[in-house]
Amino acid sequence: MTYYGKCIEAVVERLGQFRPEKDSTQQFLEAMNPDLQTLSPPQQVFILELLSGCLEYRKLLKVVVDAFYVRDGRFCLWADYHLFEVICYLATFQLEELGFQLFCKIIKSQPLDKMCKFLKFFLNPLYLCTWIKDEWSLIYETTHVQTNWISPLMRWQPEVQELIAELETILANGQPVVKTKAKVTEPKEFKLTVPRPRAIPVPEPVPVVAKPKPIPRSTYQLPKEQELLEMSKRYNRRKAEELLLKANVEELRCAMPRARGTPPTQSSEKKLHIQVPARIRRTPTLTFYRPDNIPVKLNTAAILREGALYQRQVERELERVDKLVDGAGDFSEFLEWQRKMQMKDQEERRAAEECRRLQGKLSHEEAILARQNLVQENKQKAEQKKEEAEALRQLCEQRRLQEQRSMKQLVTQVAEAQKNVRVAQMRLAKGRRQIAQEVMEKSRELLQQSAQEVREQQRQRCELISQLRAMETQPPHPGKLVDLTQIPGHRLEGEMSIVELRERLALLREAQQRAQEEKRDQIIQGKRARSQELQDTMERLSMCRAAMGRAAALRWEEKKGQVADPGPQDERVLELRRRIAEKAAQRRGQAAVLRVSAPRPVRPKPRAQLEVQHWLELEQSRERKLQSGQQGGPARRLEAA
Structure with a gap:
């Protein structure tokens, strides 16, 4: 008897310490383990299992106990x-697992008296099959509640009713009721003794790990694919x-002033070849092939x-055919005039x-002249800065001498001020006392x-405790159970x-689902019709x-021989070339002049090199575009058609 009574008392005490809004179940159980070390292992297992179950099914138990x-x-204590x-x-x-005899103990x-009153209320067959089942079904599934909890309790009804009758006879015969005594605070002495030093544990053997x-060497080596990529990049x-x-050399050769149609001289070739670096070799022109029959996927x-x-x-x-049949005129003369104007x-x-190209070249030359003038101005400014x-x-040298003289004066003033330090220290000590x-x-x-504030707070705390105890003794207000089949009557x-x-x-949910399925079928049929229409359109397009x-x-074929020869050059073009x-x-x-005046040759800046390269590439691209427009334009348009 006392064995189970102590276990139940320990569980009740721990449940009173649990706060669901602050504590979590797992942390609460882990924090309770050190307190149970003094008990035996069976008691620890029983208490932990009982406490964890009460916390897990807290909502179900609260429904029954509140009712x-x-x-x-109404006259039972809330404690x-x-x-x-x-x-x-x-x-x-736990009735099936513990057995009825252990449950009775x-x-x-x-x-x-408390157990008899609670068991008569909770294990009443009418309550179990009506409102308790309905309230539990709101939290868990109805089939689960009926199979796992209500049915086992109904099977144990004969034994439970005998236990309730036995408790009533014991109470009727006048057997003294077990009363719980209030806990009395027992004073304990302070443990002032020095604890024994802990023994040094035996070191565990070091496990032998496999070598x-x-x-592998490949971890610190680059893969062959990367080396091949680097070689191809360099190549x-x-x-x-x-x-x-090669393009720059050709551009410079074209820019040199000579008669049209005359081949370049040997001296010019040598001058051009001197600028070629030794690490670059001449290679034949690359040939680019345009892939044919590229499939195009249309949406x-x-x-x-x-x-x-x-x-x-x-x-x-x-x-147009209808108009011609009705007697409309032909537009061949107009089209011929339009072709000439085009x-x-x-x-x-x-x-x-x-003209725009030559203007750009002229602005480039002017920019170079402006840069040379700027170099001369910078030289003059540099001399002024020196x-x-x-x-x-x-x-700065004069200011440094003045600062040295002022520092010497400051040192003499500090030496005079140190003489009055002792008087100031005595005054300071007196003020500090x-x-x-x-x-x-x-x-x-x-x-x-x-x-005084602590005594006042203690008095207020005692009054608050007395008020809380008085409120616990008062019966709670009766509640009302909910019937789901009843109409509110408003x-x-x-x-x-x-x-x-x-x-x-x-x-309503079933009707919505049927409507969605019908709409889905309509969408599928529309997609099929759309795909068939697209197939027909693709055939017409082909x-x-x-x-x-x-x-x-x-x-x-008709316009192949109608390419006109380029006409005479414009006067603006000739004027721009002369100015360039x-x-x-x-x-x-x-x-x-700059090369003679400067002590050493000035290396061109990277920006100047980039500008020169930019203008050369721009002029080369324009010439290629002009050649492609005269020769390959009609062929490309034919290929596109």
């Missing part, structure tokens, strides 16, 4: 709340530099857009492009005030119970493309 205090336990939770957990979850180890495999870079150098919008374009072209052609505009555009720096150095006395008086007053239109509301929501390609080939030649001669003369 007990509302109905039959026994956790005791009833433990008994409810044992009867619901646990019940008899507690106050019999690891050596690190491609060298080839690109050779091609760029739905592109297919429909192209189909609409061909449809508009067909309609426009049909309208060719004239094209010549003007070419002349304008050449003179100003020398003047500043002399001024007065301040210490004032602080001690203030601290004494503060200690008295704090002691006299509102369309009022219904919770069960009916759930049924209607289920029907036919239209073939027809357009054939028409473009015929037009190219003058600026270049002026730049070379200015560079010769």
